[in-house]
Amino acid sequence: MIVAERKPFEEVRAMVKDFKKVLTVGCGTCVAVCLAGGEKEVGVLNSELKIARRMEGSPIQTGGVTVERQCDMEFLEELDGIVDEYDAIISMACGAGIQFIAERFPDIPVFPGVDTSFIGVNREVGWYEEKCRACGTCVLGMTAGICPVTMCAKGLFNGPCGGTNKGSCEINSDQPCAWHRIHERLAKQNRLQNILDICPPNDWRNQTPRTIVQPGYKDRLAAFGIK
């Protein structure tokens, strides 16, 4: 899941300070699951804005809608008739959703309500851990299911480096050494040969905006002339 954090209130307040009618749009998928941008958080942010603006003597009107997913155009349709009534939009989705809203409503300023943080897992209610950097070249098969791009400070594909220190990373004793853990797990699985094999480097030139068309859908796009 994509994990996000609510932006500090001060930042949100500053972004919308010149607007009188603001629509806050929640997203019912990842950011709702990680308790940052679902229906509940939309209501709370709107209340915060109202309290702050009343205090400033510049009241604000707010609206709240939470759509299923802001990263699907069809789900943004329900906003079509609504956004015209507002001067600005705060999107509480991840960066992808925010941009999709901004693209659909190019005449209205769209502001982020959250900071998109990482792709991660849910350890407990409200507790998330980063697991994946979406590098585009997954090596988890080599590394016993532990991501060195995320976990290793150097993002090494062939570790450990000389900075591994009794299970910790040289940058911080609280930071586990990814390659120490990889070694431990590979050893348990009798796959230590993986450490000796050279893992070819990632093509970091892939860090331009990427597009994926799943194999079964290339024909579909061509048939309908979708570009």
Place this chain on the structure above:
Amino acid sequence: MTQQTQMETINLSTDVLVVGAGMTGVKAAAEIAASGYRVVLIDEGTGLGKEAGSSVADLDGEELATLDALVESVNGSEMIEVMTGTRIDGAAGVPGDFRVWLSGNDDIVEKSIGAIVVASELVACPLNEAYGLNLSDTVITQSQMEAALCENPAAFAGKSVAFMLGLAQDGNPLVLERVLKSVLAMENMDDASAYVFAGDLKVAEDGLERLYLECRDKGAMTVKLTEMPAIMQEDGTLSITYDDPVLQRKVELSPDIIVVEEAIGADQVNAALADMLKIDMGSMGFLQTENVHRYPVSTNREGIFVVGGSRRVKKRYGALMDAENAAIKVRNLLGDGTITIPANKAVLDIGKCTFCLTCYRCCPHGAIYWSADNKPVISKVACQGCGICASECPMDAIQIGDFNDADMIDQVTRSSTAKADGAPTIVAFCCQNSGLEAARMAELFGMPLPKGLKTVAVPCAGKVDIDYVMHALAEGADGVVIMACHNGNCKSEKGSLYASWRAANAQGMLEAIGIEKDRICFATTASNMGADFSGILMSMEETLTGK
């Protein structure tokens, strides 16, 4: 509510599983079977009523006869299936529809069960090491003493026996009773003499004071010590040297036998049972939290009851009373095999649900589970309607009976916008188990209350949504008060806690906005504390008036 609440009838499985066939478990099985329910009585051991080697044998003649009669009635009952050498391997489901997996010697059987009674027994643990003693022929535990007195009391003729207690642990009436019974047995023999070296004598149980006096009248000598005496154990010779509090000098005694006390505690199996049954552990390894709403035999989960030694250290009659209470609870729950419940107790809107698991993880009653097609389900039987799940749900997908979000927000808006003669508007969210009753009491008794006070009832403080708190302030309330139950007094165990966390979170938001955080006040109270309620609210009014 003006609308008639729709009711729903649910069929329940009426078989009852009793875990543990010590005397308490046997009694519970007999009582429940007598109410007309089929019982599955399991025990890891080999027979009924027998406690494991380390268990506390606190039965004397009369109780033993009762136990024998109980075992006989259970063995003869067609309603009770006894499975010895069997343990519970897993459990799933909700009251009226539990599935349990029982593993015996060869195989695992699955059973459909309506309610579960846990009847683990107390366990004794000898404390000889704390006295610097090794167990031997002449240094024995209380349990060994009881067994020896039972087997061959004549062996103690002419012997002097010193009992050590209350020096290695805090005293306990159950520990004392066992010692005194043995002391009395000694004193009833010719030539035998008993000495009791005690750090304390806890007599807060029926008949204990009398038993102590009887021992003393018969000649037992009791010495109260403030510190551990010097005890020598060499070549089979024993000696105890102590500061005699009466003679005010050192005295040495050489008894033939020393009996060391035992700690009485919970069976270690409890932790695994708690984990498997998703019930809260209390202190010292017992299976009940110190919460008045759990007494006598309830747990945080409906349909799972704990009796006797599984929940506390208590004399046998208390455990047997627990068994009877469990039978009453089972009867109240399972009735005739159907239960009628409000259909809107907690309603989940699957369309809004984003399957984040927050409700499942937060429910203190284990009332939320997953159906086979991966949909969350709230069991209406298990649900206690506290609303913790609804207030944690990021999508407001759960609505609680008479406290649905639309109505609540509506009421909060009306309360927040009401103004009274320039007095600050205070919206007080009151738990109906405590704060709301305290508010009524304050009003009825004419105690001072703020002019601008608006109370909003919630089923539990756990239903106080952070959205409600912020909405109240956004709509014009000058302050918000949350009146919850005292810690450990919350019917839903964690409702007050959740409310306090949310209040702190909302206070942080106010600070970020730049206004005083004391516009939000979280306080705990009880239903009979009207004066307390009045005091808290008046102080809030004063705080807000000064702003």
